[in-house]
Amino acid sequence: MWGYFEWLIFRFGLLQGIAVAAAIALLGFLGCYVVALARYGPGEGFYRVTKVIYELIARDLPGTSWRRIHALARLAFQEAIRRRVLVVMAVFIVGLLFAGWFLDPSSNNIARLYISFVMTGTSYLVLLLGLFLSCFSLPADIKNRTIQTIATKPVRPTEVVLGRIFGFTAVGTMLLVVMGVLSYIFVVRGIVHEHGVRDIASDGMSGTTTYDSAHSHTFEMIEDEDGVVRRGTTDEQKSHRHVITVTEVDGEKRYTVGPPEGLLAARIPIYGKLQMTDRAGKLGGGLNVGYESEYQKYIEGNSLMKAIWTFEDIGPERFGDGAVLPIEMSLKAFRTFKGDIVTGVQGEIVLKSPDGRVESDRIGFIVKEYQLDHREIPRKLQGAVDGVPREIDIWDDIVQDGKIQIEVRCIDPGQYLGMAPADLYLRAGDSTFAWNMFKGFLGIWMQMVLIICLGVMFSTFLSGPVAMVATLTCLVLGFFGNLALDVATGEAPGGGPIESLIRIPLQTGAMVDLDLGNPVLETTIKMVDRGIMWVLVSLFQAIPSFGQFNTSDFVAYGFNIYGGLIARHLTMTLSYFVLTSLIGYFFLKTRELAAA
Amino acid sequence: MTTEIATEANTTSPETDSDIVIETRNLGKVYRDFWGRKKVAALKALDIQVRRGEIFGLLGPNGSGKSTTIKLIQGLIFPTSGHAYVFGKDARDVTKNERIGYLPEESYLYKFLNAEETLDFYGRLFDMPAEVRRERADKLIRMVGLHGARRRQLKEYSKGMTRRIGLAQALINEPDLLILDEPTTGMDPIGSREMKDLIVRLRDEGKTILMCSHQLADVQDVCDRVAILHLGELRELGRVDELLKVRDVTEVHAKGFSEELKQKIAEFIKNEGGDVISIDNPTTTMEELFLEIVQEDRPGARPSSAKPN
Numbered sequence: 001m002w003g004y005f006e007w008l009i010f011r012f013g014l015l016q017g018i019a020v021a022a023a024i025a026l027l028g029f030l031g032c033y034v035v036a037l038a039r040y041g042p043g044e045g046f047y048r049v050t051k052v053i054y055e056l057i058a059r060d061l062p063g064t065s066w067r068r069i070h071a072l073a074r075l076a077f078q079e080a081i082r083r084r085v086l087v088v089m090a091v092f093i094v095g096l097l098f099a100g101w102f103l104d105p106s107s108n109n110i111a112r113l114y115i116s117f118v119m120t121g122t123s124y125l126v127l128l129l130g131l132f133l134s135c136f137s138l139p140a141d142i143k144n145r146t147i148q149t150i151a152t153k154p155v156r157p158t159e160v161v162l163g164r165i166f167g168f169t170a171v172g173t174m175l176l177v178v179m180g181v182l183s184y185i186f187v188v189r190g191i192v193h194e195h196g197v198r199d200i201a202s203d204g205m206s207g208t209t210t211y212d213s214a215h216s217h218t219f220e221m222i223e224d225e226d227g228v229v230r231r232g233t234t235d236e237q238k239s240h241r242h243v244i245t246v247t248e249v250d251g252e253k254r255y256t257v258g259p260p261e262g263l264l265a266a267r268i269p270i271y272g273k274l275q276m277t278d279r280a281g282k283l284g285g286g287l288n289v290g291y292e293s294e295y296q297k298y299i300e301g302n303s304l305m306k307a308i309w310t311f312e313d314i315g316p317e318r319f320g321d322g323a324v325l326p327i328e329m330s331l332k333a334f335r336t337f338k339g340d341i342v343t344g345v346q347g348e349i350v351l352k353s354p355d356g357r358v359e360s361d362r363i364g365f366i367v368k369e370y371q372l373d374h375r376e377i378p379r380k381l382q383g384a385v386d387g388v389p390r391e392i393d394i395w396d397d398i399v400q401d402g403k404i405q406i407e408v409r410c411i412d413p414g415q416y417l418g419m420a421p422a423d424l425y426l427r428a429g430d431s432t433f434a435w436n437m438f439k440g441f442l443g444i445w446m447q448m449v450l451i452i453c454l455g456v457m458f459s460t461f462l463s464g465p466v467a468m469v470a471t472l473t474c475l476v477l478g479f480f481g482n483l484a485l486d487v488a489t490g491e492a493p494g495g496g497p498i499e500s501l502i503r504i505p506l507q508t509g510a511m512v513d514l515d516l517g518n519p520v521l522e523t524t525i526k527m528v529d530r531g532i533m534w535v536l537v538s539l540f541q542a543i544p545s546f547g548q549f550n551t552s553d554f555v556a557y558g559f560n561i562y563g564g565l566i567a568r569h570l571t572m573t574l575s576y577f578v579l580t581s582l583i584g585y586f587f588l589k590t591r592e593l594a595a596a
Numbered sequence: 597m598t599t600e601i602a603t604e605a606n607t608t609s610p611e612t613d614s615d616i617v618i619e620t621r622n623l624g625k626v627y628r629d630f631w632g633r634k635k636v637a638a639l640k641a642l643d644i645q646v647r648r649g650e651i652f653g654l655l656g657p658n659g660s661g662k663s664t665t666i667k668l669i670q671g672l673i674f675p676t677s678g679h680a681y682v683f684g685k686d687a688r689d690v691t692k693n694e695r696i697g698y699l700p701e702e703s704y705l706y707k708f709l710n711a712e713e714t715l716d717f718y719g720r721l722f723d724m725p726a727e728v729r730r731e732r733a734d735k736l737i738r739m740v741g742l743h744g745a746r747r748r749q750l751k752e753y754s755k756g757m758t759r760r761i762g763l764a765q766a767l768i769n770e771p772d773l774l775i776l777d778e779p780t781t782g783m784d785p786i787g788s789r790e791m792k793d794l795i796v797r798l799r800d801e802g803k804t805i806l807m808c809s810h811q812l813a814d815v816q817d818v819c820d821r822v823a824i825l826h827l828g829e830l831r832e833l834g835r836v837d838e839l840l841k842v843r844d845v846t847e848v849h850a851k852g853f854s855e856e857l858k859q860k861i862a863e864f865i866k867n868e869g870g871d872v873i874s875i876d877n878p879t880t881t882m883e884e885l886f887l888e889i890v891q892e893d894r895p896g897a898r899p900s901s902a903k904p905n
Contacts, residue, residue, distance in 0.1 A: 063691070073707065082708040145704040149765065150672050152698040152775075154690050424866030500817040594672035 004567040022577065028586065029053075035290070052589055060156040060585070068155055068205035072163025073170060079132050080171040088129050091428055092179055095121055096186050103190075104216030109239040111263035112556045114190045117435070118183035119552035123444045126176055126495050130448045133168045133470055134455025139464040147593050158587035160194040161581050164456045165449075167539050172448045180441045184434060191264065195242060195257040209234060219244050219257075238370075239263060265558035267328070267438035269425035271320070272406070279303050280449050289334045289416060298334055301410035307417075309406045309424055310354070316379075316395045318428045324376040325351075325394050326427040327406070332418035333367045343414045344369070351377065352405040357395045358385050367417065374427070400424070431560040439566060440555035446573045447549045451475060453580035454544075461587040478546035488536035496529025545574050608792070617773050617804045618646035618669055623677030625664050638664040640828045641678065646806055649671050651799050653836075654808035654817035661824040662808040663701070666777055670698060685824050694722065697771035699779045703762030707751035710762050711742050714750065715768055722769045729768075736764040741790075748837065755782035763791070773797060776807040785886050813883075816840065845873065 029049065036045030086419040099117060103431035107113045125369065138160075141147040150160070152470065162214065195209035195217065196519035209217045221232030232244045240260040247254050276297060278285030286297030299305040308394055316322025333345040344366045346366065360383040410417040454474050458467035477484055486492040494500045494510035508514065516522055549569050556559045602738050617897050625878035627635045639661040643755060646652040654662045669671045670682050671688040672698055683695060690838040705714055718727035742761035750758065759782050766774060777793065780788040795805055795818050816836060822831040832839065853861075858875045865872050 059691075065723045067720050067723050071717055074710075075717060078708060079706070145700070145702070146706055147704075148672060148700050149698070149704050149718070150721065151672055152693055152696065152700075152725070153718065153769075154693040155721055156690060593671040594667045 002562040004571075007524075016541070017572075020419065021575070021579060022388040023538060024583070027196070028583065032586070032590075038145075052586065055589070056158075056582075056585060060158050060589075062204050063154075064156050064158045064162070068159045071164060071165045072150075072155075072159055073167035076137060076141060076164050076167025077170050078131075078169060079137065085129060085133065087208075089175055090180060091352075092125055093182065096182060099186070107238070107478050109263070111187065111191050111214070111239070111558075114187045115440075115556040116552060117441060118179075119444065120186060121556065122183060122441070123181045123550070124175070125553070126172055126179070126444060127447045127475070129175065129452050130168065130172055130451040131455055131475070133171065134164065134452040135459050135468040135471055137164060137168070137290060138459040139462070139467065142593060143593070145167075145225070153256070157585045158581070160588060161342065161456060161584040165452055165577070165581065168456070169449055170453045172452065173445065176441060176448065177243040177444055180438070184437055187437075188264070188334065191240075191260060192258065196233045197244075197257065200255065203386040204229065204253060204579065206524055207255070208369050211373055214238075214573070217242060221246065236262070239372075264433035266431040266433050266555075266560040268313070268428045268431055268560045268562075269422075270311060270428050271309040271327070271425050272421055274306045274419070274421040275310070277304060277308070279305055281305075283470060287416065289418070296418055296423075297330075298332075298416040298418040299408075299410055301415040301417070302413035306407050306409045307419055307424075309408075311404050311423075311426060314399055314404050314426070315402060319426075320429060322395055323379050323421055325379070326426050327375045327377060327407075327424065329375075329419075330371065331367050331369075331408070331423055333369055334416040334418055335543045336414045337515040339412060339415060345417065346411040347417055348409050348411060349375075350393065350407045350409075351381075351383075352407055353549050354403045355396045358392060359383055360392065360398065364411070367566065436560055437555050438479055439561040440551050442566060443549050443551035443561070443569065446569050447524075447574055449548055450478075450546065450549070450576055452543050453577050455589075457580040460584040474543050474548060477540060478542050481540055481543065481545045481547065485537065486542050488533050488540055490533060496533045498525050498529050498532070545571065549573075608836065609804070616645050617648050617683060618644070618652075618806060619681045620644050620665070620678065621670070621680075623665070623668060623675055623680050624667060624677035625661075625673065626676045638828050639668070642825075644823050644830070644833065646804060648804050649799060650804055651795060651807065651822040653822040654806070655812070655815055655823065656808075656811075657758055657826035657853040658818040659827070661828040662825055662872055663777065665825070666775060666806070666808060666829075670696070670775065695772040696770065697766035697769060697774045698777060698778045699759075699762050699774075701781070701783075703758045705750055705758070705762060705765065708749060710749050711737055711746045715866070716763060718765045718768050724769070725734050732770075734766055736767055739767075740764045742809040751764060756784055756787050758870050759791075760787070770804055774803055774805045776805065778809055778811075779807055780811055785883050786890065789883065789887060800882075813881075849878075900905050 032049050032052075033045060038049050039045065040048060082344040092534065096118070099114075103113055103117060138147075141150075193213040195212050198208050198210045198216070200207035204221065206220045207217065209219065215237045217234035217237050219232050219234040221229045223229050230246055232246075232258070234242045234244065240263045242260060243258040245256050245258065275283050276286035276299060277283055279300065285299070285305055286307075287300065287305075289298050299307055305394075319325060327349070331347070335345065339345070344367050347366060348364050350362055352358070360377075360381050363375075363377065365375070367373075377394070379394050380391055381394070382389065384390070385397065386391065392398065396403075401485060407421070408417065408424065451471060455467060455471045458470045483492075490496065494503060495514060499514055500514070503510065503514070514522055514525070516525075549572075551561050551569075552563070566578070621641060624637070625639040626637045629635050639658075642661070642665060644652075646749055654665060654896050656662050663675070669682060669687055670693075671686075671690070674688065682692045684740055685692045706717070715733035715736060716729050719733065724732075740758055740763055742757060742764070745753065745757060750761065753761065756893055763779070766776070774795075776795070780791050783791060792814060795807070798818075799805055799818075799822060807815075807819070810827070819837050820837050821833070822839065862872045869890055
């Protein structure tokens with residue numbers, strides 16, 4: 001979870017952006033020069049290429065007028081409405097109306113299902129819309145020659161490109177806002193369900209609810225300080241609880257089950273750094289059980305192995321009044337024998353100061369597999385300072401320089417606990433769900449803007465269908481870029497393109513070294529492959545990774561989309577907007593608009 | 597504008613004569629296919645000059661290079677040889693468009709806009725403030741006789757009406773140079789006459805007009821000078837009255853001749869060694885006849901408010 005500036009400076013976001021821009025600028029210049037060279041010769045060709053760059057900086061950029069951009073954007077907007085984009089809205093509404101038919105109400109987390117559905121539906125529709133609008137507009141104008149009445153006005157190519165991008169973005173934004181509001185209503189209304197009370201124990205302190213929406217709850221009532229029972233809560237079923245209230249009407253107690261709570265969350269997690277110790281208690285441990293993973297590892301029960309999370313910048317002000325330290329975890333259990341299957345695998349938590357002098361008593365827990373375990377550790381608890389037992393305070397004694405360590409161990413011998421860095425976090429309050437959903441939709445909006453930018457850029461030099469295929473290719477590579485990148489970087493076994501091609505007829509296994517009986521040939525193939533792969537990697541780096549912008553999982557799984565992530569995505573979107581606009585400008589500037 | 601011209605010296609015609617609005621030098625265009633192979637030489641080494649305040653006609657059959665010339669002059673396509681300058685600036689310089697109005701052959705306008713929106717849109721492209729746009733749009737819509745149809749979408753317009761709104765958009769910036777591609781096609785005789793009257797009036801106001809047309813009569817009616825192109829080459833260039841003058845025939849227009857007097861004159865010409873080709877009453881043109889009838893039938897009606905074709 002990098003902050004914005006950390007990403008920009010230390011994670012080479014800025015550097016990568018500059019590198020991509022520089023590479024494209026260089027390649028673009030060389031490409032244009034080669035074309036100009038063939039047409040006009042070396043001197044004249046160079047003059048013409050530099051003249052276009054000069055004109056951009058000296059004339060077309062300063063001469064660009066917002067009024068003209070606005071006029072062209074408005075035209076693009078009107079054109080889109082005329083092309084009946086509102087049909088998309090109708091499709092979406094129909095989809096929502098019939099969603100109940102295929103969304104399983106007995107799902108473990110109905111909110112997650114609903115949110116995923118609406119956000120996936122929205123993004124597919126909006127991205128397709130952006131694709132069609134942006135790719136076909138300019139080629140259509142060139143084909144039916146309406147561009148001629150525009151190009152004969154004092155209109156700069158910058159304005160044509162920007163007008164298109166802004167106009168289509170406005171259309172998409174309008175649709176997205178309506179879809180967002182409808183989605184929110186759909187989700188909020190969709191999760192509402194009611195329970196009645198089925199059984200109540202004779203003392204009136206516990207009971208079960210009726211079976212509705214494919215589940216029922218048990219509940220327990222709590223006695224207030226004055227000894228009166230007024231309210232209680234149910235157990236957690238399908239990721240939510242209900243509050244039960246008791247009222248007395250004519251001397252008779254009435255139990256009312258409230259609305260579901262905890263389904264629409266936007267947790268603000270504080271993640272820590274995870275280290276593991278090995279069986280000897282030294283750092284650098286962690287085991288794999290079957291599947292090799294560096295990210296998620298296991299610790300063995302009843303051994304010196306433990307997982308240590310270190311959290312930084314911690315203080316009571318980040319947790320409301322600081323009366324409790326809320327921890328949430330979702331650990332995995334790996335069993336080497338059946339064991340006590342009813343109780344589950346046991347573990348323990350110890351809070352520790354970074355210097356190790358202060359530590360809390362062990363807090364035992366039983367692993368809740370496939371569920372989120374929410375615990376609130378009280379501020380004052382029993383522990384030891386330099387081995388001397390006494391009551392300690394989390395904020396005053398354990399936290400030092402804003403740092404705290406949380407150790408997790410597995411108790412049951414022969415059983416294992418699995419965890420990744422994000423599997424235990426401190427929950428620093430909640431953001432509101434509506435705001436989080438808005439941020440999720442902002443992610444879709446940025447994807448849409450990227451598609452529109454790419455589509456408009458391609459449409460400045462390709463015909464409509466070809467521009468669409470090109471944009472679609474970018475979209476697919478952007479979404480499944482990791483797979484493509486694995487192939488390009490050689491992470492995926494089997495070698496580069498030529499080596500893989502040779503392996504197919506030879507039917508050699510991908511994990512075995514290539515053996516053609518000729519070391520020189522093998523080295524040559526690998527070197528050529530490396531060159532091709534370098535080009536491929538550079539290409540993939542230049543394509544925006546659309547998948548990254550998809551933050552709907554944050555919303556669906558109830559995590560706050562943090563500001564740094566949005567800032568990073570906005571920066572990337574802005575960079576691609578500038579880059580594609582410039583490329584679009586150069587193509588439009590150098591092409592004949594009435595050649596047909 | 598003057599400062600702009602001064603700062604853009606590298607795209608300016610070397611010899612800027614303020615009276616020359618359009619100048620082409622050795623202008624040529626070869627269309628090539630995708631592989632760069634020569635398809636057709638649409639224009640070969642054209643040298644013309646259009647002067648301020650004249651109506652210049654480009655004449656020629658289909659494929660003679662008229663449209664290519666117009667596109668080259670406006671920077672819509674790029675020359676393969678030579679140069680084109682407008683107001684002393686290179687044809688590819690978009691700032692020259694501030695002073696140009698263009699009516700393309702088929703009025704390539706956005707059919708989903710109405711007349712007001714169309715003019716407002718093109719006004720914005722000239723960076724004109726809202727008030728000026730509104731005022732000019734209103735004036736132009738009245739001038740081209742589309743007041744009753746100002747709120748109708750262009751897709752509902754007839755061809756003649758589309759030409760009118762096309763002309764209005766060409767005039768939105770009060771241009772110094774008007775480029776008209778087949779201005780009278782699709783217009784009925786009334787509209788056609790109005791268009792020609794307007795062209796002459798605009799010339800009288802000091803504007804320069806470059807038009808190309810197949811309608812030879814139109815060209816003859818309004819143009820001061822013409823260039824005749826054929827197969828991409830300039831075949832004839834000069835003043836219309838000079839080009840059309842038949843130098844060995846004399847025409848006398850007079851009134852009140854009797855048949856006897858006609859005989860006498862014929863005798864006289866023969867005696868003096870001349871050759872009588874015919875002595876006859878002249879015929880009016882079909883256009884004149886048509887306009888006379890239509891206007892007689894609708895006393896007081898403005899021809900432009902007649903139902904468009």
